[in-house]
Amino acid sequence: MATSGNGNNHLGVNLSFTKFLFVTVLSDDGATHTRVKDAGGMLARGFFNDFDSDGTREPQPLETIQFLIGDPERESTEGLLSARYVAHVSAKYRPRLQEIEEELKRRVGQHATVTALDGAVQVPRYTSAEMHAFAYKHAVSRTSGRAMRNAIIIPIRKTPEWWKLDPLERHSFFYPHTSKTTGTSIPGHARAAEAGVPTIFRRLYHNPDGYEREDEYDFVTYFECTDENLPVFDQVHAALRDQSQNPEWRYVAEGPEWRGTRVLRW
Numbered sequence: 088m089a090t091s092g093n094g095n096n097h098l099g100v101n102l103s104f105t106k107f108l109f110v111t112v113l114s115d116d117g118a119t120h121t122r123v124k125d126a127g128g129m130l131a132r133g134f135f136n137d138f139d140s141d142g143t144r145e146p147q148p149l150e151t152i153q154f155l156i157g158d159p160e161r162e163s164t165e166g167l168l169s170a171r172y173v174a175h176v177s178a179k180y181r182p183r184l185q186e187i188e189e190e191l192k193r194r195v196g197q198h199a200t201v202t203a204l205d206g207a208v209q210v211p212r213y214t215s216a217e218m219h220a221f222a223y224k225h226a227v228s229r230t231s232g233r234a235m236r237n238a239i240i241i242p243i244r245k246t247p248e249w250w251k252l253d254p255l256e257r258h259s260f261f262y263p264h265t266s267k268t269t270g271t272s273i274p275g276h277a278r279a280a281e282a283g284v285p286t287i288f289r290r291l292y293h294n295p296d297g298y299e300r301e302d303e304y305d306f307v308t309y310f311e312c313t314d315e316n317l318p319v320f321d322q323v324h325a326a327l328r329d330q331s332q333n334p335e336w337r338y339v340a341e342g343p344e345w346r347g348t349r350v351l352r353w
């Protein structure tokens with residue numbers, strides 16, 4: 088796949104970049120946790136901390152950081168789900184995020200492993216003016232981590248069959264439509280997820296280097312919500328997985344779902 092230095096490719100223009108840094112401690116003792124927390128403190132320098140973002144900030148600052156702490160009850164020994172700590176960093180300039188990853192790795196040394204998931208913001212692909220009015224105009228703004236304390240990260244891949252579909256045909260999966268085979272009404276992705284519009288803050292990140300890359304995800308999806316709205320998230324997620332409401336999910340392979348809490352610092 089042809090890529091330029093800043094990660095652009097023929098599939099979509101990367102407008103800005105993001106990196107999720109998953110940190111797994113190798114021994115669960117106080118000294119190790121202190122080392123990771125201190126490393127996080129160093130990372131925060133020079134970044135705008137998104138913990139207290141109130142949705143009114145305009146324009147968006149160029150470089151932001153959000154610290155997350157995993158729910159110990161969901162922790163497992165499996166890949167990303169073993170990470171107690173996550174730092175979500177965003178910047179216009181991709182190499183800046185690479186520097187941060189290397190700095191974090193250097194600071195935690197042999198006490199923890201750091202796994203990165205990279206993403207890029209792109210112009211929405213399936214969003215008409217009407218879809219914008221439906222899914223974005225009244226979307227809940229990002230608010231402080233004190234209120235919207237829950238964070239959910241789900242990396243996603245689409246199957247080879249999805250990428251073989253006619254690109255115009257892919258649009259229909261996001262809209263209400265009639266099934267060609269059964270003639271029934273299908274809500275599609277956006278309508279199935281409607282309850283999430285006013286309740287779940289969401290961000291979609293594309294793989295900055297393109298899709299269908301070996302051992303990589305095509306997208307990283309990221310969500311925030313209040314405790315009260317966590318059941319809404321679960322309901323929306325279940326609706327998206329229900330292929331009678333959202334046939335798009337036939338082509339989706341979900342990665343591990345990491346959940347945690349937004350914090351001012353680790």
Ligand code: HEM
Nearest residue numbers: 211212213214222241243277280283284287306308323324
């Ligand atoms: C909370 C309510 C949600 C709404 C209103 C919503 C709406 C949308 C819309 C309008 C798009 C098209 C973006 C474009 O034009 O490029 C989209 C894409 C996408 N959404 Fe959602 N979504 C929601 C929740 C979710 C959830 C919970 C997941 C994952 C578990 C998810 C995964 C995705 C993915 C992976 C794409 C990109 C698909 C592609 O480009 O092939 N969404 N969503």
